[in-house]
Amino acid sequence: RxxxxxxxxxxxxxxxxxxxxxxxxxxxxxxxxxxxxxxxxxxxxxxxxxxxxxxxxxxxxxxxxxxxxxxxxxxxxxxxxxxxxxxxxRPEQKLWSGQNFEEVRRVFYFQELITCDSTLLQWLHHLAVYGVGLVKEAPLEMDVLRRLSNRVGFMRRTTYGEEFRVRAQPGASNYAYLAAPLPLHTDMPYFEYLPGVTMLHTLEQSASPGGVNLLADAFYVAELMRERHPDQFRALCQTPVDWADIGSDGGLQFHNIWRAPVINLDDEGRCVRINHSIPQRDSHFSVPMEQVRPWYEAMATFVGLAQEHSCRFKTTPGDVLTFDNLRLVHGRTGYDDTDRNV
Ligand SMILES: [Zn+2]
CATH class of the missing domain: 3.30.2020.30 (NE0471 N-terminal domain-like)
Incomplete structure (x- = not known):
């Protein structure tokens, strides 16, 4: 006893x-x-x-x-x-470099996730530990993400609705709707309460060499900075940044703003959230003048390390890429068959 x-x-x-x-x-x-x-x-x-x-x-x-x-x-x-x-x-997170992505990459099958609770738990556990899980063999139907979400909770509605199609659109209302390369970013850093898990369902893939997914564990990158560039790490933890998304979509107007650092720590100094999106960083920067250049220097290091430690792979139709949007940064290379791509 x-x-x-x-x-x-x-x-x-x-x-x-x-x-x-x-x-x-x-x-x-x-x-x-x-x-x-x-x-x-x-x-x-x-x-x-x-x-x-x-x-x-x-x-x-x-x-x-x-x-x-x-x-x-x-x-x-x-x-x-x-x-x-x-x-x-919470299970303990295991941080990774893109060079070791093959060890982190794990495939789950859509039908099994829908029908089997223990597979569902394995997927959620893998998402919690590594921040990423690849779902394969999903039907090429529009309700796939909703069915997956409803297995564990519900979809988070944002100013772009609950689901949205990422495809090249003329007169795009969001940078993601352009065919141009999309550098590494987190989704929706301008929300205080943002979607924690992003799911990308590939319905159609670019036939061009482009459209390659980029993924990096930004907590891993933050830990590298803490170790190798402690002053720059502090600058990214302590400098609040103004994030913004202003515009309209589906007939709704919005003006979303949120002020928070790029690297957010909990009270024990562990990373809990990354904010990073070049297009959605406001031109307002409400910090004292002397903090600005050191922040840019730190950010240049962060972006360089994130690229260096990112992995690249191309999804195929029926894939659902799921990842922790508080932790991972994602992007894609540009593609050039804009008239038909999703
Ligand atoms: Zn009592």
Whole structure:
């Protein structure tokens, strides 16, 4: 048997009784917080070994009981917290260079994802760990992405609708609708709350040598910069950039702006989001003058490293390329048969 550790005030806050907890919503009831006694202490405790329950009487007159299994899952020991974070909360990300893309590349089959829950889980797990998964043999139909999304959630509606066709369009309302090369970027950095996973369904591929997909793990690139160019890394983490998308699509007008750095870290210093799109970086740059040139220098390094560590491959009709849009940057080379391409 192992020792478990719990702060007493946390136990009081997480009492499982009917006054404190509503099982049907799996949620805490708020009454205790009308006047929280932060000095609350355990008066008496006992364990019923047979029932596997811990009983506690509290200094505020309340009595609580906690099932052993419930406690074990919430044990505050360092080992258990680490287990929860890596096995339950998020799998650990494995960063990669495009030179090793063959080891990262994994193929899933559309029909299996639709019908088999364990394959679905493997795809989601692979997306979480490597940020990319290639789905093959999807029908050449317009509802493919919706069917895939609906297996796990729902499509995020943006100012371009829920789904949109990327093809060369005359009078394009978005840079992606041009046949020109599309340099590495994240989608929609101008949204505070942006789509986390991008899915690209190839309906038709360019017969020209162009239309090649480019993909790079920008978290890998950020870690390279942290190691090799620490000052430039800091500039990209600390300089807020103005992102913008202004225009209209499908009869709707929009003016989306968001201000955030290129490399966004969490409170433990890990990368959580990359913002990067040359066409969608605003000409407004609302930082002090002296921060501007160092930011450009840092950005030039970032863009160079992202290209150096990108991989290239060409999808075929029926492929669905799925990737983490907070982490990966993607692009494509130009193509020249614009009259017929999707
Ligand atoms: Zn209670």
């Amino acid at each position: 192992q020792d478990m550790q719990f702060p007493d005030i946390w136990l009081r806050d997480n009492c499982r009784c009917k006054e404190c907890y509503l099982p049907q919503t799996l949620s805490r009831l708020p009454q205790l917080w009308n006047n929280l006694d932060t000095s609350v202490r355990v008066l008496r405790q006992s364990v019923d070994v047979e029932q596997q329950v811990l009983y506690i009487e509290w200094s505020d007159g309340h009595a609580s009981q906690y099932p052993y299994n419930w406690l074990r899952e919430r044990d505050f020991s360092a080992a258990n917290r680490q287990l929860y974070l890596s096995e339950f909360y």
